[in-house]
Amino acid sequence: MTSESLKTKVAVLENLDVVRAMIRRHKRSDIIFAAVGLLALMLGLLTLLTLFLDLVMDGYPRFNLTFFSEFPSRRAANAGLLSAWVGSVLVMIVTFLTAVPMGVAAGLYLEEYAPKNWFSDLIEINVSNLAGVPSIIYGLLALGLFIYGLGLGESILTAGLTLGLLTLPVVIVSTREAIRGIPVAIREAAYAVGATKWQVVKDHVVKYSQGGILTGVIIGMSRAIGETAPIITIGALTFIAFLPPSPISEVAPFINFEWLGSGFTVLPIQMFNWLSRPDHAFATNAAATGAIIIVVTLMMNGTAIYLRYKIRKNIKW
Amino acid sequence: MINATTALKAESRDLNFFYSNGNQALKSVSMPLYENNITALIGPSGCGKSTFLRCFNRMHDLYPGNKYEGQIVMHPDNTNILEAGVDPIEVRMRISMVFQKPNPFPKSIFENVAYGLRVRGEKNKRTVADKVEEALKGAALWNEVKDRQQDLAFNLSGGQQQRLCIARALATDPEIMLFDEPTSALDPIATANIEELMSELKNKLTILVVTHNMQQAARVSDYTAYMYLGELMEYGDTDTIFTRPTRKETEDYITGKFG
Numbered sequence: 001m002t003s004e005s006l007k008t009k010v011a012v013l014e015n016l017d018v019v020r021a022m023i024r025r026h027k028r029s030d031i032i033f034a035a036v037g038l039l040a041l042m043l044g045l046l047t048l049l050t051l052f053l054d055l056v057m058d059g060y061p062r063f064n065l066t067f068f069s070e071f072p073s074r075r076a077a078n079a080g081l082l083s084a085w086v087g088s089v090l091v092m093i094v095t096f097l098t099a100v101p102m103g104v105a106a107g108l109y110l111e112e113y114a115p116k117n118w119f120s121d122l123i124e125i126n127v128s129n130l131a132g133v134p135s136i137i138y139g140l141l142a143l144g145l146f147i148y149g150l151g152l153g154e155s156i157l158t159a160g161l162t163l164g165l166l167t168l169p170v171v172i173v174s175t176r177e178a179i180r181g182i183p184v185a186i187r188e189a190a191y192a193v194g195a196t197k198w199q200v201v202k203d204h205v206v207k208y209s210q211g212g213i214l215t216g217v218i219i220g221m222s223r224a225i226g227e228t229a230p231i232i233t234i235g236a237l238t239f240i241a242f243l244p245p246s247p248i249s250e251v252a253p254f255i256n257f258e259w260l261g262s263g264f265t266v267l268p269i270q271m272f273n274w275l276s277r278p279d280h281a282f283a284t285n286a287a288a289t290g291a292i293i294i295v296v297t298l299m300m301n302g303t304a305i306y307l308r309y310k311i312r313k314n315i316k317w
Numbered sequence: 318m319i320n321a322t323t324a325l326k327a328e329s330r331d332l333n334f335f336y337s338n339g340n341q342a343l344k345s346v347s348m349p350l351y352e353n354n355i356t357a358l359i360g361p362s363g364c365g366k367s368t369f370l371r372c373f374n375r376m377h378d379l380y381p382g383n384k385y386e387g388q389i390v391m392h393p394d395n396t397n398i399l400e401a402g403v404d405p406i407e408v409r410m411r412i413s414m415v416f417q418k419p420n421p422f423p424k425s426i427f428e429n430v431a432y433g434l435r436v437r438g439e440k441n442k443r444t445v446a447d448k449v450e451e452a453l454k455g456a457a458l459w460n461e462v463k464d465r466q467q468d469l470a471f472n473l474s475g476g477q478q479q480r481l482c483i484a485r486a487l488a489t490d491p492e493i494m495l496f497d498e499p500t501s502a503l504d505p506i507a508t509a510n511i512e513e514l515m516s517e518l519k520n521k522l523t524i525l526v527v528t529h530n531m532q533q534a535a536r537v538s539d540y541t542a543y544m545y546l547g548e549l550m551e552y553g554d555t556d557t558i559f560t561r562p563t564r565k566e567t568e569d570y571i572t573g574k575f576g
Contacts, residue, residue, distance in 0.1 A: 115381070116381070183420075185416060185418060185420040186420055186422060186423075187379075188376065188379070188416065188420070189416065189420045189421075189422065189482070189485075190422070190432070191376070191379060191409065192374060192376070192409055192413060192414040192416075192486070193409065193413060193432055193433035193436055193485060193486070193489060194406050194407075194409040194410040194433065194436050194437070194489070195406075195432075195436045196406055196436075199436055203432070203435075204422065208423060314423065314469060315423040316423060316469075316471045317420070317423060317471075
């Protein structure tokens with residue numbers, strides 16, 4: 001071996017060491033970033049977890065069936081959530097029935113039918129903006145429109161419609177996003193066999209965007225179920241010791257709508273009411289209610305994730 | 318190679334096409350389409366061959382602002398399918414299309430093929446099932462899928478998916494079938510299958526195919542049109558175009574000196 005080639009060999013080896021040192025250095029940055037990211041994630045999660053555990057521990061004495069089957073009472077230990085959770089369920093039914101058809105129809109129209117011009121751009125900006133409007137503004141709007149304007153009173157209907165308005169932009173935005181995810185090739189394939197626009201919308205667009213729409217609906221509803229400000233604005237009662245009339249009756253036509261006009265309370269309002277009592281025993285009730293609201297929200301979001309996964313599994317392009 | 322019947326099935330007359338941004342993509346293209354023959358469109362990227370193909374089923378109508386000038390006349394009824402009074406949906410019911418990348422619906426194999434029939438309001442289950450079987454046989458896919466027609470279409474291989482798309486286009490008995498680079502996303506074996514299929518299909522209908530593959534054009538087509546920058550440079554029977562092109566540009570493109 002000549003000394004010349006030996007020298008290059010040594011140079012290559014030394015160079016290799018330099019390269020290895022460099023790779024080690026770069027990998028260190030990798031580890032540091034991963035650690036910082038994990039810390040950031042943990043800070044958020046742990047805060048929520050601590051809050052949740054704190055609520056659970058404070059509210060622990062109330063976690064039994066009677067808490068769900070009793071009306072509110074002046075004695076904290078006997079007070080229950082019955083009127084609040086029934087109210088929440090009924091209000092959510094109205095919200096669902098108004099926000100979903102209107103939101104999906106509006107999203108479909110904007111995406112599929114509306115001509116693309118400055119006006120549709122303006123609507124687009126406004127819809128996205130609506131999703132960020134503080135909820136108390138919706139409460140004021142509802143007070144003016146539903147209560148004073150339409151005379152619907154401080155009822156379940158008013159509350160459901162108000163929360164429906166609040167959920168509407170979320171449903172519209174998620175509908176549009178889901179629709180935009182459908183590839184042009186699939187649409188063209190449908191048109192190419194002679195489908196009309198409505199056939200394409202009904203047989204393809206709606207079917208394939210179901211998962212995304214559903215996710216948006218549930219996430220919107222899980223936000224609405226915890227809303228307090230707009231419900232207070234429209235004057236929800238806070239001490240309700242009765243249930244609205246049952247939507248299902250024993251005589252034909254087996255369904256009635258009297259409950260829509262009934263006074264009501266909902267979970268966050270009940271919690272707010274208990275928190276503002278001077279008697280400290282009620283704080284236990286409030287904590288228990290808070291924990292329940294968090295669990296309900298988590299369950300709704302979990303359902304959204306599960307449904308999306310299940311529907312997506314059957315849709316590939 | 319040329320079929321005995323050389324009746325005219327359709328022809329474009331002085332066809333100009335403008336995209337919504339004002340670009341003129343086709344310049345006075347006049348070209349015949351002979352019945353039960355395969356006509357191939359060749360030319361470098363951006364020459365307007367796909368644009369031309371998509372005029373035949375009014376695909377451009379899906380996007381606002383596109384404009385046709387001139388005519389595409391279908392025979393024997395002499396309908397100008399570009400006329401404002403002619404519904405693009407009616408045109409698509411007569412002329413079906415197979416796309417560049419296989420684009421089955423995220424539905425079952427059966428529903429993919431049946432969709433054209435559903436769109437036409439066919440409710441009779443027996444008729445639909447028969448038609449689906451016929452179309453799958455016509456697309457040489459029946460033997461591979463007959464026992465799993467309810468499976469989702471995306472479980473098929475790429476070549477099978479493309480044959481499924483051909484079956485979907487076939488199920489509605491079209492008069493003309495358009496193929497937009499149907500094999501560009503497929504491997505050589507799947508490509509050979511599709512080419513063989515096209516040669517069989519021409520007994521039933523008329524085919525217009527866009528291809529980037531010179532050999533493919535030479536192998537499957539009866540007539541070839543060479544397009545460049547939106548103009549029809551040369552048109553003739555495939556043998557002549559590939560062996561004795563009259564224009565220098567055509568020869569350069571075919572021999573790979575250009576494009």
